[in-house]
Amino acid sequence: MISLFGSHVGNEELESVKNSFDNQWLGIGNKCTEFEKQISDKINSNFVFLNSGSNSLIMALRLLNLPEGSEVILPSFTWIACANAVLLNKLVPRFCDVEKNSCNMRPQDVAAKITKKTSAIMVVHYAGKPVDMDGMKQFGLPIVEDAAHSIDSFYKGKHLGTIGEVGIFSFDAVKNITTGEGGGIISNNQEHINLAKKLRYCGISKSGFQSSSDKNRWWEYEITDSFPKMLNTDIAASIGLVQLKKLPSFQEHRRKLWKIYSDILQKEEWANNWLLIPPGEDKDEQHSFFTYCLKLRFGHRDNLARFLFNNGVYSSLRFHPLHMNPIYRSEDKLENSEWLNEVGLNIPLHHRLTEEDVYKIIDLLKDFRIKHV
Numbered sequence: 169m170i171s172l173f174g175s176h177v178g179n180e181e182l183e184s185v186k187n188s189f190d191n192q193w194l195g196i197g198n199k200c201t202e203f204e205k206q207i208s209d210k211i212n213s214n215f216v217f218l219n220s221g222s223n224s225l226i227m228a229l230r231l232l233n234l235p236e237g238s239e240v241i242l243p244s245f246t247w248i249a250c251a252n253a254v255l256l257n258k259l260v261p262r263f264c265d266v267e268k269n270s271c272n273m274r275p276q277d278v279a280a281k282i283t284k285k286t287s288a289i290m291v292v293h294y295a296g297k298p299v300d301m302d303g304m305k306q307f308g309l310p311i312v313e314d315a316a317h318s319i320d321s322f323y324k325g326k327h328l329g330t331i332g333e334v335g336i337f338s339f340d341a342v343k344n345i346t347t348g349e350g351g352g353i354i355s356n357n358q359e360h361i362n363l364a365k366k367l368r369y370c371g372i373s374k375s376g377f378q379s380s381s382d383k384n385r386w387w388e389y390e391i392t393d394s395f396p397k398m399l400n401t402d403i404a405a406s407i408g409l410v411q412l413k414k415l416p417s418f419q420e421h422r423r424k425l426w427k428i429y430s431d432i433l434q435k436e437e438w439a440n441n442w443l444l445i446p447p448g449e450d451k452d453e454q455h456s457f458f459t460y461c462l463k464l465r466f467g468h469r470d471n472l473a474r475f476l477f478n479n480g481v482y483s484s485l486r487f488h489p490l491h492m493n494p495i496y497r498s499e500d501k502l503e504n505s506e507w508l509n510e511v512g513l514n515i516p517l518h519h520r521l522t523e524e525d526v527y528k529i530i531d532l533l534k535d536f537r538i539k540h541v
């Protein structure tokens with residue numbers, strides 16, 4: 169079976185983890201600090217390592233300290249943790265539609281949702297394709313940037329995640345680089361960074377020898393906030409440090425596979441009037457090519473998914489619109505998100521996928537188009 173997503177880890181990661189075992193240092197330590205430093209250098213901002221992208225979203229909104237009950241505008245076509253983070257911060261999600269092809273929110277979609285109660289915007293750079301950040305900034309509202317898919321994406325020279333007030337990354341098992349589970353906070357504001365480092369350890373501000381003026385009571389700590397524990401480990405950072413070194417070659421591979429899909433599906437007649445392919449890079453931007461989402465102009469998407477599955481290829485749809493789920497169900501009509509729910513299909517794209525796999529998938533698409541549509 170050809171999988172939809174996938175990691176690529178090997179002996180270098182194993183050796184790196186072994187080194188933490190040899191040192192008997194498994195929790196947060198020097199490797200987490202080094203991972204934070206290397207990511208901060210890469211993105212030219214500050215990064216705090218946490219245990220997931222989902223938790224990073226909770227932290228991101230906490231850092232903004234928004235008024236209780238105020239509204240955060242976010243896409244419905246995104247991962248559930250985006251809306252959960254809003255609720256868990258005692259805020260109200262206000263779902264917004266996305267553009268059909270990029271699956272990104274556009275400034276005009278957001279403008280229509282702004283009310284007196286709006287306190288922030290959460291943008292999601294779908295697949296690592298940049299949202300129009302200049303357009304989003306014109307509203308003058310704080311922006312949380314979900315850059316979970318965007319570890320190698322730039323917008324007008326700036327790394328995604330560094331353009332809004334706070335950004336987040338994800339390093340879960342299927343992202344462009346992985347730490348098993350993992351994520352983190354990005355901010356240019358040192359106060360956010362200091363607070364994030366305090367909050368991630370249950371809100372303990374000082375501990376050990378820093379904790380009290382009495383140097384004989386190093387077991388006391390000073391608690392000034394309450395927050396869930398979101399620390400990550402040196403085991404995870406061991407993997408992440410090796411993955412970061414591999415990132416350029418990973419990205420080269422993703423870019424090559426993306427191009428094969430796009431070149432053929434754009435050029436061939438059986439495909440180009442049937443499938444809408446996701447946008448690549450525009451001028452002044454860099455894409456991370458996290459996932460490849462096709463949209464069918466006609467024919468039955470569910471049948472195509474089943475056909476691919478029966479022929480050894482796993483596909484799926486990312487995402488199931490949040491406003492269509494019981495917990496967030498709303499009367500709002502989000503036309504494009506609902507359209508994507510019917511016609512969108514993500515096909516395999518990852519580091520372990522080969523060029524032969526991609527050609528096989530394209531042949532299957534052609535077969536389906538000719539025989540079943």
Ligand SMILES: Cc1ncc(COP(=O)(O)O)c(C=O)c1O
Nearest residue numbers: 220221222247316338339340351
């Ligand atoms: C857009 C988006 N945001 C946030 C997350 C959460 O990341 P994590 O899996 O590290 O919790 C994901 C995960 O897939 C995602 O796709």
